[in-house]
Amino acid sequence: MSRIPLDESPASRFAWERYKGFLRWSALAALATVLAALAIVWQSFGADWLHMYIAVALAAGFIVLLTGALMGLVFLSSGAGHDEAVQDWSEPND
Numbered sequence: 001m002s003r004i005p006l007d008e009s010p011a012s013r014f015a016w017e018r019y020k021g022f023l024r025w026s027a028l029a030a031l032a033t034v035l036a037a038l039a040i041v042w043q044s045f046g047a048d049w050l051h052m053y054i055a056v057a058l059a060a061g062f063i064v065l066l067t068g069a070l071m072g073l074v075f076l077s078s079g080a081g082h083d084e085a086v087q088d089w090s091e092p093n094d
Helices: 010-045 050-080
Strands: none
Touching: 010 050
């Protein structure tokens, strides 16, 4: 499989660096969300169920990380020029 010329452009490199930075911020947001969720569960239920805390931490962290990664991919695709490179099939070709 050959590489697309858009992958070698300076805009693509900039978009990838921005995506990596976005993932770092998403990881911090996930950590804050996990800590907040665990605090709420602790206040509501006490320290009785260890498995519940593990499930809450994994679920909250996974949801925030997945959301951040998918949203970042939308910005990556747009920033790297891939969205503009897609052919519009609704218009006839000449």
